[in-house]
Amino acid sequence: MKISQKRIVTAYVFLAIPLVFYIVVRFYPMIYSFWLSFTNWRLISPKKDFVGFDNFVKLFKDKVFMTSLWNTIKYVVYGVPLVIVLSLFLAATLNKVRHLQWFYRLLYVMPYITPLVVVSWVWRWIYQRPPAGVLNNILMAFGFDAQPFLSSMNQSLPAIVVTTVWVNLGYCIIIYLAGLQTIPQEYQEAAKIDGATSRQSFFKITLPLLNPITVFLVVTQSITFLRIFTQVYNMTDQGSGGPLNATKPLVLYIYQKAFRSFDMGLASSATVILFMLIMGITLLQLLVLNKRVQY
Amino acid sequence: MKRALLLLLVVSVIFAGFAGAVKITYWQYYYETKVKLVDQLIEEFEKQNPGIEVEHVTFPYENFNEKVAVSVPAGVGPDVLTLFYGWIPLYVTSGYLVPLPESEFSPEYLSSEFFPFVSKGIQFDGIPYALPTAVRSLALFWNKDLFAEAGLDPESPPTTFAEMVEFAKKLTKYDDKGNIIQEGLTMQPSGQGHQWIREVLVRQLGGTPYSADNRTVLYYQTAPETLKVYTDLITKDKVGYPGFLNDDVTAFRSLKAAMTIDGSFRLGTFRPLDNLNWGVTELPSMNGVKSNFASFWAHAITTNATGEKLDASIKFLKFITSEYAQTLWLEQVGELPANPNVAAAYYDHPEFGPFLKGLEYAHATFFVDESGQRQVLMDAVDKVWIQGMDPIKAFEEAAAEDQAIIDEFWSRLE
Structure with missing residues (x-):
């Protein structure tokens, strides 16, 4: 064997290790759950009969499933723009701060590195009705009426979105800051000399050059919001996604079907739908947003 | 070797x-x-x-x-x-x-x-x-200090449902905007409330929760006003609501609820609390009927x-x-x-x-999907107090949803 051939073989041997790992712990379970979605398997039963599209038909007839699907879309539609705009604004502002920048960065990253369960419970208490809830006490101090927040049909989902945005903000800010620091100063200076306002240079230079970062964040944040679970599980009574399913996302629906009702077949079908939803939205975003910008 | x-x-x-x-x-x-x-x-x-x-x-x-x-x-x-x-x-x-x-x-x-x-x-x-x-089994816990504060005899807990409601009203405190700041009675269907509705209130109102073969829901058919009796405490008498101070146990242990219905497993929670002066008594009877959930x-x-x-x-x-x-x-x-x-x-x-004593007249519900069947009653209470639905209608819907869960269970066996 020639040295070059040996090198190739060696490379493939090393590549094989993560590949095998991925096949065993990622792709195999994924394909298996595709198979399960066509069966009537119940977690603690040995029976796994093929039932065709029965589970999917059942899902689309299930009001709770449709509500969870709709809620999941709401989480993305409310959450992603909010977290992107806010984090871009804060990052651009932080980028101008020269003193104690590390401190502000730390401040914004704190929620992100705090365990999500802890964050959820803290916010659950912040949102409490009087006399316990901090937020309601502030509202009432300013003469407003107390709000039901998590026990309201309309406010509970936005309340959970706010918590999630607060958590994800730190991560997005850090990524945006890194992006901002790669934009060459010359562009900004040149624009300044040409008489561009800071607003113009932000929208004409900074924003377009940050496009790859924005695409990355929109895609990853969309996936995060599509897979929302922990917050809802911990912020609603008995992890129910209530009141009356008003906050229940798809992942919680899947969890309840799989591990409370043990209906693994149905849960797998819902997982397949979630998978297709994530894939569809991601591809669409890449198609629409991904534009190369060069100066 | x-x-x-x-x-x-x-x-x-x-x-x-x-x-x-x-x-x-x-x-x-x-x-x-x-x-x-x-x-x-x-x-x-x-x-x-x-x-x-x-x-x-x-x-x-x-x-x-x-x-x-x-x-x-x-x-x-x-x-x-x-x-x-x-x-x-x-x-x-x-x-x-x-x-x-x-x-x-x-x-x-x-x-x-x-x-x-x-x-x-x-x-x-x-x-x-x-x-x-x-x-x-279940029993009624009461806070003796809050009883005394409201001018009630701290050693005489209510023995009938009517008495309990009357006491609860006296024990509830509101702020100047009408928000409850102290519950007279905890109202938490996700805790033991759903059991109290299903096995106690239904029977006390002359009903039977399920048929003897466990295949048919009967609570709405035999005691349609049961849910109303429960939700009236939230919407009319305003003595408490689900989620007050997060949950019933937290409310009672932090001295913000005067009475709570809970299980014997809660004795261990309340016993070590020095600042909580509590007593426990049998569930109140109604129409001369005693019932309990075990x-x-x-x-x-x-x-x-x-x-x-x-x-x-x-x-x-x-x-x-x-x-x-x-x-x-x-x-x-x-x-x-x-x-x-x-x-x-x-x-x-x-x-x-x-x-x-409660065990003597207790009933153990035959659940086919415990969390699903609990959810049905939690939702029924939410429909009434959050959405303003008529409690009789909400109870009817609960019975239908419960029946669907039971039917699905039995259909899988056939």
Whole structure:
């Protein structure tokens, strides 16, 4: 064997290790759950009969499933723009701060590195009705009426979105800051000399050059919001996604079907739908947003 | 040399095989006092039964069910496990539990050693599958200091429903905007509230929750106004609401709720609180009817246990449900004995007494999907107090949803 051939073989041997790992712990379970979605398997039963599209038909007839699907879309539609705009604004502002920048960065990253369960419970208490809830006490101090927040049909989902945005903000800010620091100063200076306002240079230079970062964040944040679970599980009574399913996302629906009702077949079908939803939205975003910008 | 070593190895493996004890595995969820007591019981059991070794495995309560459910199909499950009686139908129909052999656990044995509701609760299609060491029932806890503050006699808790409502109104405090800042009575259907509605209020209003064959929901058909009686306390009398101070237990322990209906397992929560001056009494009666809800965790033998292991498991099951074990369980864990003979000695106990008396007229609901059926009643209450739906209609919808869950369960078996 020639040295070059040996090198190739060696490379493939090393590549094989993560590949095998991925096949065993990622792709195999994924394909298996595709198979399960066509069966009537119940977690603690040995029976796994093929039932065709029965589970999917059942899902689309299930009001709770449709509500969870709709809620999941709401989480993305409310959450992603909010977290992107806010984090871009804060990052651009932080980028101008020269003193104690590390401190502000730390401040914004704190929620992100705090365990999500802890964050959820803290916010659950912040949102409490009087006399316990901090937020309601502030509202009432300013003469407003107390709000039901998590026990309201309309406010509970936005309340959970706010918590999630607060958590994800730190991560997005850090990524945006890194992006901002790669934009060459010359562009900004040149624009300044040409008489561009800071607003113009932000929208004409900074924003377009940050496009790859924005695409990355929109895609990853969309996936995060599509897979929302922990917050809802911990912020609603008995992890129910209530009141009356008003906050229940798809992942919680899947969890309840799989591990409370043990209906693994149905849960797998819902997982397949979630998978297709994530894939569809991601591809669409890449198609629409991904534009190369060069100066 | 090598050959000699190999021979030694083979001999020792064979020897170990002969002399080795029968090893069975017991699973329960983690609850400190229970784990300690079971360790102690296992030690005594192993002394009495040389040749049997019991391995004790515990999991967090939150994912006990998942853990069991995931391990079973993988064939690494336990020989004896503790499960909530409400899961028995699901486990049995999945082919996971072994019926209790009649030679060891005859109907006479069951009826003499356990309260009447137990033998119904452990059956599926008339065959018993599990046995409890301890049981739970409901009672009314009241805060004596808050009673005194409201001008009520701190030593006279309400005995009837009407009296309880009257007291609750006096005990509720509001801020100047009308927000409740102290509950007269906790209203938490997700806690024990749904059990109180289903097994107590329905029966007190002349109804029956389910048909005798457990296939038909009857609560709406036989007592349609039940939910209204419950939700009126939230919407009309305004003595409390679901989620006040997060949950009923938190509200009561932080002295912000004057009365709460909860289970005997809560004794251990309230007892260590020095600032909480509480008492406990039987659930209030209504229309002269007393009723209660009892539930329990029971030990069952799984299909993993065969041959020698099955015999050892039977011995172990008998031991941990014996009068001896139940007495220790009451003293160390604080749960009520499942055996009326053990219970009799504690009837006048100020803390256990009200719960034990409740056991005499208690009912254990036959759940096919405990969390699903609980959700139905939680939702019914939410529909009324959040969405303003007519309680009679909400109860009718609950009955229909509950019936759908039950129908689906039975249809899977046919």
